[in-house]
Amino acid sequence: MNFSTFMSFVSYLKDGISLGAVYAIIALGYTMVYGIAKMLNFAHGDVIMVGAYISLTMMTKTGAPPVVALLVAIVGCTLLGVTIEFVAYRPLRKASSPLAVLITAIGVSYLLQNLALKIFGAGPESIRDEQKIISGSPVVLFNGQLAISRITILIVICIIIIMCALTWFVNRTRRGHAMLAVSEDRDAAQLMGVNVNGTISLTFAIGSALAAVAGVLLFSAYPSLTPYTGSMPGIKAFVAAVFGGIGSIPGAMIGGILLGIIENLAKAYIPSGSQVSDAIVFAVLIFVLLIRPAGLFGKNIQEKV
Template sequence: MQFLSYLINGISLGSVYALIALGYTMVYGIAKMLNFAHGDVIMIGSYVVFFTFGSFGWNPAVAIILSMIVCTVLGVLVERVAYRPLREAPSLAVLITAIGVSYLLQQVAQLLWTSNPKSFPSVVANSSIFKPLQLFNGQLTISAETIVTILACIVIMVALLYFINHTPAGHAMQAVSEDRGAAQLMGVNVNATISLTFAIGSALAAVAGALLCSSYPTLQPTTGAMPGIKAFVAAVFGGIGSIPGAFLGGVLLGVIENLSKAYISTQLSDAIVFLVLIVVLLVKPTGLLGKKVNVKV
């Protein structure tokens, strides 16, 4: 029964990683850049929820929606100011800029809200819809946070797949991902499409931040740093650029991390996660669901 509990909690944690990884994989798949400031967008969104819901007592759904709006605006602004001028620059320049934006957001958060950890209230603890689930005559309890996190991840992934495959904006994203120059010649607004990608990824980061801090209720300016890195690992693990791959990679990563903490070592769990990634990439360099791309030279 303990194993089942660890497994479910691992799936819940992995669902958060998957939500964050969706932002990474969309931006990379369409804009061909790595937004390492993505984890700090999570942190900003979590602070918005903390103050609107935790301090001012707003409805949690309203607080999360406001957080999504703030993160969407922030994501679009970061893309417009920091990344768009570097679209034709070497990838190293974009990478350094992304790291700079990440540290900038952390320092701004520290100036605004100090570095003291804050106790984050759960956005689903007092929900009238979701209650803890008792299984096997009460031997296994699944928290409301776990249920909401897993359901939210599944619903968002399905909605995102539908959006990508069955809407004009989604088709534009696929065209830009395939060949940016050809898409532009066919009348696709490349700048608007990439901005939309950042907007969607940042909105998902806000949801992930609220769910992450509800399950692990500590908030500080560096809250998004490690989950952001692990979500990037999940995206690579599953096959960066693939939405189902980001979901699969995130869930597997969460399960591996949780089981490692339970049965091997809490201190070594992060090292085990990265070791598994290295082994997977040695066997399948494109990730679990990634596709090999032939490049003309």
């Protein structure tokens, strides 16, 4: 392998990490909600889409700078997430089948998509360069052999910060301990005086705020936004969360990044790869689950009588 083919490999790897880091941010939201509320929140992907639309609207309608738009998107999505949980999921928490809340989540997903369709229309929205969260020429290394765009660097910095903050929050604060307790045994936690409803709301708030961040980053890196933009990254992030062991925070991060790398390398090196890259991602997931049925970092709990 000569230097330039190696550099093109590194370049694909870098794109994979960038995409994977976005998946990881989304997957963190999925995995926390799953760990604590024990539900698959199928509407999570659509919260990403809403976040991107909010930031875009802020910038085009009020001319706010990207950072302000991002903050508004975070606040908007947090409120949205908590509202969804309160209206649609909380009444079903003690339903006789866990499938009930799953279908309701699908209903919420349809609702968000169609609301966006009604308000913003179907056409793909684009973004001007100065509206991106970060702009400017890419950082060039090795005499121009490798160009790293600024958004890639920002995404990677974001995921590291989010990761550290979440780990600190869950392991070092009272609220975080409450989350761990609720995810371990909801009833026991309630008996010990943990506010279960409040903890679940908080989880949804954090997950949705992360979704807003992911939405803005995703839209800056891949500037095409439709009401259905969120659903595929949502599914991929779900896969990433399962890949790393659903419920595990480091698992979601590693899973997301690995997923992004696999997807990008498959696109680059496999014949007709861009069409089958999703199939390859899913095949790797199945392979991992067959060897480690609880994901890479998941705890395998043996069921007892």
